[in-house]
Amino acid sequence: MRKLLMKAGVPLVAGAVVLSGLSGAAFASVRHPAITKPTFDLAYEGPLSGGNAQLGLNMAYAVQYAINQANAGKSQFGKLPFTLKYVGKDDQGSPTLSPTDAQELTANPSVIAVVGPAFSGATKAAEPTFSAHNLATVSPSATNFALAHSGWHNFFRDVADDSVQGPADADYVVKTLHLTKLYVTSDAQTYGEGLSAAFAAQATKDGATVTIGTFPGTSQCSAGTASPTQYPDDAATVVSAKPQLMFYGGYYCDLGLLVGALSKAGYTGKVMSGDGSDSTALISGTNPPSAANGVYASCACAVLGNSKADNAFAAGFKAIAKFPVGIYSGEAFDAANTVIAELQIIARGKGGVASITRINVANGLHKIVYHGLTKVISFQPDGNIAGTAIYVNQVINGKLVQLGLV
Numbered sequence: 001m002r003k004l005l006m007k008a009g010v011p012l013v014a015g016a017v018v019l020s021g022l023s024g025a026a027f028a029s030v031r032h033p034a035i036t037k038p039t040f041d042l043a044y045e046g047p048l049s050g051g052n053a054q055l056g057l058n059m060a061y062a063v064q065y066a067i068n069q070a071n072a073g074k075s076q077f078g079k080l081p082f083t084l085k086y087v088g089k090d091d092q093g094s095p096t097l098s099p100t101d102a103q104e105l106t107a108n109p110s111v112i113a114v115v116g117p118a119f120s121g122a123t124k125a126a127e128p129t130f131s132a133h134n135l136a137t138v139s140p141s142a143t144n145f146a147l148a149h150s151g152w153h154n155f156f157r158d159v160a161d162d163s164v165q166g167p168a169d170a171d172y173v174v175k176t177l178h179l180t181k182l183y184v185t186s187d188a189q190t191y192g193e194g195l196s197a198a199f200a201a202q203a204t205k206d207g208a209t210v211t212i213g214t215f216p217g218t219s220q221c222s223a224g225t226a227s228p229t230q231y232p233d234d235a236a237t238v239v240s241a242k243p244q245l246m247f248y249g250g251y252y253c254d255l256g257l258l259v260g261a262l263s264k265a266g267y268t269g270k271v272m273s274g275d276g277s278d279s280t281a282l283i284s285g286t287n288p289p290s291a292a293n294g295v296y297a298s299c300a301c302a303v304l305g306n307s308k309a310d311n312a313f314a315a316g317f318k319a320i321a322k323f324p325v326g327i328y329s330g331e332a333f334d335a336a337n338t339v340i341a342e343l344q345i346i347a348r349g350k351g352g353v354a355s356i357t358r359i360n361v362a363n364g365l366h367k368i369v370y371h372g373l374t375k376v377i378s379f380q381p382d383g384n385i386a387g388t389a390i391y392v393n394q395v396i397n398g399k400l401v402q403l404g405l406v
Contacts, residue, residue, distance in 0.1 A: 038353055039083045041110040042067055042339060045101050046118030048090035051221035051253035054281040056118055059140055059332035060088055061321035063115045066336035077340060081347050091117060094223040095125035102126035106133035113339045113361050115332055120144035121190035121223060127152050136362040138338060140331035143275065144194045148382040154362045155383040158335050160300040160390060165274055166198025168390040168406040169298045173245055173272060174206040182210050183243035187217035187224055187250030195274045196249030211241050221253030228257050235261035243269050251276040256285030263291035275299040278327045278393055280400050295395045302374060302391055303402040304330050313373055334372035341370045
């Protein structure tokens with residue numbers, strides 16, 4: 001034992017002698033390889049151009065802001081053991097374009113998750129590709145009921161779906177506004193059809209008389225194929241039915257054209273739509289804009305601005321977007337941060353950053369509880385948000401005002 005210790009000590013002593021002869025400059029010349037943090041791409045897919053681009057831009061900049069804050073160590077996550085990179089895909093809200101975007105995103109191994117797709121039709125068309133590659137998608141705005149019932153383990157959304165929103169809207173119209181003669185129409189697309197059908201079913205159940213029509217979306221505004229010249233005839237159809245309220249399932253661009261036509265046709269009833277029309281762009285897209293006054297628009301999203309955190313987000317968002325927060329900005333911010341929270345959870349686990357894989361992210365999101373800006377986010381097994389809050393807003397004096405919970 002003693003000899004072993006002595007022998008073990010020899011190289012130590014010798015080493016000490018050698019080291020004592022080195023100067024500080026020699027130590028300074030030693031270079032250790034820099035520790036490079038891995039980079040993951042967090043993508044956003046939605047309309048960044050076209051007639052309904054404003055809805056997409058509201059979300060895209062929120063995702064970028066979340067990434068910027070996280071990379072700078074200014075978010076609640078602190079210093080990250082990885083770097084995030086924003087990737088944007090413009091599907092124009094179209095189910096024709098979204099599959100190609102999905103293919104490009106899944107083919108890029110750096111893409112770890114997607115916020116979006118934004119529109120229901122685009123989501124329905126793209127999700128089979130995302131699902132086949134286990135790439136988690138968290139939509140801030142796709143509300144079609146069927147999306148959560150297609151067996152996609154990777155699909156999530158942080159807003160209530162049309163099966164909640166449509167009936168809530170109908171209850172509000174019949175039980176709160178006391179309107180019972182209704183005309184229900186849509187743009188004949190996945191989101192609009194689903195929402196209007198859910199509304200009509202509940203309104204009928206509530207005792208209202210419902211007339212159903214369809215006004216196809218236009219190529220100018222959305223993925224539709226109709227021409228804006230249809231709206232004077234559509235407006236005449238509504239006027240002849242003499243409803244107390246027209247409910248429209250679709251997006252703000254087409255609704256703005258229809259509302260303008262209704263005004264010119266002498267329509268005196270009320271108008272209501274869902275979250276696809278809940279945008280100040282509805283007002284600017286109506287001719288004249290004053291015709292939009294009185295229009296109701298519901299949303300599974302709250303108007304921000306009631307807390308210090310809300311105001312800080314609004315200021316940071318505007319600094320990079322150059323316009324104020326809008327519908328689904330908060331939800332997109334929360335969707336991005338929910339993904340980042342899950343990445344952080346995985347990185348802190350036994351396998352470290354190396355365990356951050358697409359399938360682990362998708363699996364982890366099924367178990368996460370994240371306290372976001374708009375709500376506490378946790379998901380049901382089918383990917384739906386665990387929550388059912390629906391708000392109603394109205395255009396009053398040229399401004400979109402939140403009236404409260406439906």
